[in-house]
Amino acid sequence: MRQEQFVALHAKEWDALRKWLEQLDRQPKAAMSAERALDFPQSYRHVCHHLSLAQARGYSREVTDRLQQIVLMGHRQLYRPPAPRWHKLAMFLVADFPRLVRQQWRYMLVALLLLYLPAVIAYALILWKPALAHSLFTTRELADFDKMYDPANGHIGRSSGTDLQMFGFYIMNNVSIAFRTFASGLLLGVGAIYVLAANGVIIGGVAGHLNAIGYGAPFWRFVVGHSGFELTAIVIAGGAGLQFGLSLLAPGRLRREVALRRAAWIGARLAMGAFAMLIAAAFIEAYWSSIAALPDLVKYGSGAGIWLLVLWWLLRGGAGGKHAA
Amino acid sequence: MLDTVREIETPEGVSLRLRAAGAFGRAQAWLLDTLLRAVVFFVGLGIFSALGRGGVGLGLLLLFVLMWVYNVICEVWFHGQTIGKRALGLRVVNADGTPITLLPSVVRNLLRVVDALPGIYGVGLIMSIIDPSARRIGDIVAGTMVIHAEELPAGSRVPVAPALPLPLPLDQDEQAALIEFAERSSQLTPQRQEELANILYPLTGREGSAAIVQITAYANGLLGRP
Numbered sequence: 257m258r259q260e261q262f263v264a265l266h267a268k269e270w271d272a273l274r275k276w277l278e279q280l281d282r283q284p285k286a287a288m289s290a291e292r293a294l295d296f297p298q299s300y301r302h303v304c305h306h307l308s309l310a311q312a313r314g315y316s317r318e319v320t321d322r323l324q325q326i327v328l329m330g331h332r333q334l335y336r337p338p339a340p341r342w343h344k345l346a347m348f349l350v351a352d353f354p355r356l357v358r359q360q361w362r363y364m365l366v367a368l369l370l371l372y373l374p375a376v377i378a379y380a381l382i383l384w385k386p387a388l389a390h391s392l393f394t395t396r397e398l399a400d401f402d403k404m405y406d407p408a409n410g411h412i413g414r415s416s417g418t419d420l421q422m423f424g425f426y427i428m429n430n431v432s433i434a435f436r437t438f439a440s441g442l443l444l445g446v447g448a449i450y451v452l453a454a455n456g457v458i459i460g461g462v463a464g465h466l467n468a469i470g471y472g473a474p475f476w477r478f479v480v481g482h483s484g485f486e487l488t489a490i491v492i493a494g495g496a497g498l499q500f501g502l503s504l505l506a507p508g509r510l511r512r513e514v515a516l517r518r519a520a521w522i523g524a525r526l527a528m529g530a531f532a533m534l535i536a537a538a539f540i541e542a543y544w545s546s547i548a549a550l551p552d553l554v555k556y557g558s559g560a561g562i563w564l565l566v567l568w569w570l571l572r573g574g575a576g577g578k579h580a581a
Numbered sequence: 582m583l584d585t586v587r588e589i590e591t592p593e594g595v596s597l598r599l600r601a602a603g604a605f606g607r608a609q610a611w612l613l614d615t616l617l618r619a620v621v622f623f624v625g626l627g628i629f630s631a632l633g634r635g636g637v638g639l640g641l642l643l644l645f646v647l648m649w650v651y652n653v654i655c656e657v658w659f660h661g662q663t664i665g666k667r668a669l670g671l672r673v674v675n676a677d678g679t680p681i682t683l684l685p686s687v688v689r690n691l692l693r694v695v696d697a698l699p700g701i702y703g704v705g706l707i708m709s710i711i712d713p714s715a716r717r718i719g720d721i722v723a724g725t726m727v728i729h730a731e732e733l734p735a736g737s738r739v740p741v742a743p744a745l746p747l748p749l750p751l752d753q754d755e756q757a758a759l760i761e762f763a764e765r766s767s768q769l770t771p772q773r774q775e776e777l778a779n780i781l782y783p784l785t786g787r788e789g790s791a792a793i794v795q796i797t798a799y800a801n802g803l804l805g806r807p
Contacts, residue, residue, distance in 0.1 A: 304593035311595075314752050317760055318805030324598065331591055332660075337682040340657075424638030428645045435649060439694035442718070513721065520722045524687045 259315045266306055270326060273299045277329040300330040351574030353529035356522065357492060358571070360499055367494035370452040371487070375460030382464025389465040392457070401462055405471045405478065411546045413478040419542045426538035430486065431531055434493035438527040441497025444505055448497025455490060477552065480559030481545040484566040485537035489530040496526035533566075587714060587726075589678040597678050600729045601714040602671045604706055607727055611702070614665035618647045649690070656686040662730070672730035685723040692719030739763040744806050745798035748784065756803050763800035766793060 276296070280287040287293065307323040357364060382389050389398060404413055414422055433451065440447020466475040500516075500523045507515030540562070585601045625643045629636030655663040661673035661681045673681050673689070696705030696717045705717035714726050739760060751759070766774045771790070778785070778792035785795040 301593055304591070304595045307595045311753050314750050314756070316803040316805060317756055318803065320753070327591070327593075327595055328597055331597060331678060332680055335679040337657075337680060340683065418633075418635045418638070420635035421638035421641075424641030424645075428641040431645065431649070435691055436694050439691045442692065442695050442722075516722050517724055520688045520692075521684055524684055524691060527691060528687065 259313075259319060262306075262310070262313075262315065263319060269299060270303060270306070270323065273303060273330070274326050277326070277333060280333060296330075297334060300327075300334055303327060303330065348525075349529070349532060353525070353532075354570045354573030355575075356525055357495075357529070360495055360522065360526070363495035363499040363502075364491060367448070367452055367491045367498055370449060370494065371456045371459075371491055374453045374456035375463075378457045378460030379464040379467075382461055383468055386465070386468035389461060389468070392461045393465070398465065401466060402469070402471065405466050405474045407471065407474050409474070410548055412474045412548050413541070413546050419546065422546070423538055423542035426541050427535065430489075430534045430538065434489060434530045434534055435527060437490070437493040438496045438500065438523050438530075441500035441523065442504065443501065445498050445501025448494050448501060451497075452490070452494040459487075474548070477548075477555045478545050480556055481562060482537045482541040484559070484563040485533045485540065488566055488570070489533035489537060492526055492533070493530040496523040496530070499523065584713060585715065591678070599674065599678055599726070601716075602669075602727045602729050603715050604709040606669050606671060606729075607709070607715070608702070608706075610663070610665035610669040610671055612665070613668055614651075614663050617664055618651065622647055652690045652693075653683070653686045656681050656690075657683050666727070666730075670730050671727050673725055673727050676724045676726055681725055685725050689719035689723035689725050692717075692722055695719070739800045739804060740767070740797060741806065742794070742797045742801050744802035744804075745795070746802050747799055759796060760800045760803060763797045766797075 272292070273296075276287060276290070276292045279290075292299075303323055303326050307320065307327055310319050310323060378392070382392075393401075403409070433455075437448050437451040440451070463475060463479075466472055500519045503515040503519035504512060510518070544558070585603070587599045587601060588596045589599060590596050622640075622644055626636075626640045629639040629643070632639065652663055655666075656673050659667075662671070666672065673686070675681055675685060693705075696702055696708070696719050698704045702717075705719075708717045708721070709715040712721065716726050720726055740763070762777065766777075769777075774793055775789050778796055779788055781792060781796060782788060785792045785799075787795050
C-alpha cells in the first residue's frame, strides 16, 4: 500500500484518538464519560499496529512521527498508575508496615543498640560524674534544659511557645531527622550510624543531667508519653538507613544497582511508616506530654499504655489473619 | 541518533523515544521551584504571624510540606511535573516510560539529601553529567528519569525548500540520517557539509553544494512538505 492511501484510510481514526487524548489531559472527567473511552485500549493498539506497519514499510517521517506522538500520549494514559486508595493506606499502617519492620528485624536490632547503648552509657556516666555534662553541652544549652524541666514550670519540656508552635517544630525537626537518617544511609550506612549514636548520646546526656540535678521527675513525666512512638520511629528510620547502606556494601547475589533499588523501596516504605509514627509522637508531645498538672498515675499509666500499644502493633500487626503473607 | 534519546519498547511492540533532560534545564526548573516555594513560605508566614505565636507552628508545618511533600505530590498527581518542571517542559517518568508512582517518587525525593551534598547539588550535578541519561543518584536508585515532556516533531528545524521525492525507497534509519543531516548541516563548515553530501553521490547524482541542496529537498519531501 502506498503511503498516501495508508494515510487516507486511517487518518480519521488517528485524529479521533488524538483529540480524545488531548481532551483527557484538559478535562479528564468529560473525556472518561464519553463513549470513546470504551474504545481507547483497542484504538490505541490499532495505532501501535499502524506505527509498526509504517516503520516496516519505510513510510516517511511525516507519518511515523505523527503516529509516534499519539502512541506516546496513549502509553502515558494506558499505563498510568491506579489512583491511590485510602484502604491501601490503612492496610499499610495496620499490617504491611509492622510486617516489614519484623522482616528487617536484624537491622532494627542493630539500630536499637546503636541508639540505646550510647544513651545508657551517657546516662550512667553523667549520673556518676555530673560535671561531665559540661563536656557534652554548652552552659547555655544546660541552662535551657534546666528551664524547660523546672518543676515550677506550668508546661514541661519547653521554655516558651504554644502547643501549636511546638507541634510544627516537632514535625519539621523530627521528621526531617528521620528522613535524613534513611537517605544518608546511602553513604555506606555511616550517616545512619552517626545520627543514631549522636541522638543516643544527647538523649542519655540530657536524661542523666536532669536526674543528677534533681529534675528527674518532670523529665520522665514529659517523655514517657511520646517516647514510645518517637524513639521507635528513630530506630526504624535508622534501621532503614542501615539496610540501605549495607545493600551497597554487600549486595549479595544481586548487582549493586538492583540491590540498591530493592533496599531503597523497602527503606522508603519504612521511612513513610516512621513519618506516620512521628506525626503521632508530635501530637502527643505537643498536646499531652506538656501538661504538668496531671497526677503521676495518669502520666505514667498513659505512657506505659502507649509503649505497649506500639510494641504490640509492631510485633503482632499483620500477623495471622486472611491478609497474612 | 542523539545519545540522550532512550528507546523503550512498549508491550505493543513499538518503541517510544524518551529524550533525557540535561543538568542545565533541570537546574533551571529546580531554581524556579525553589524561588516559588520561598515566596509561598514567606507569604504564608506573613499570614500566619497574624495568628500570634501559634502561627509560627503553622509556618513550620508549611515549611515541612514545601521541603519534603511538595515534590512528591506534584510528581504523583500532576503527571510527573512540579511547577518548575512544567514551565521548563520537563517530566519525571519511570525508566520504562510509564508515569511515576508514589514509591519511586518518595525515593527520588528523599535522596535529594545525598544529591544535594555538599550544599547546592554538587553530587547530583556531577552524577547527571556522568550518567548517559543525566540521572542523579535519586533517579538511579528510584529507577526514574527526567525527560523533555513535549516531543519535538523530528525535522522541525530542516530549512524549508521545495520538496523532491526520493528516487528510490529508503528504510527508516536512512531517512532519519537524511533528515538529521539537513537539520544540522548549518552547524558544520561548508567544506565538511560538501564532504558528507558527496558520500551520497549514488543517491543524488550531484557533487558539492548542489548535493546539499538536493538532500535538503529530499528531507523536505520526507517530512511531507510541499
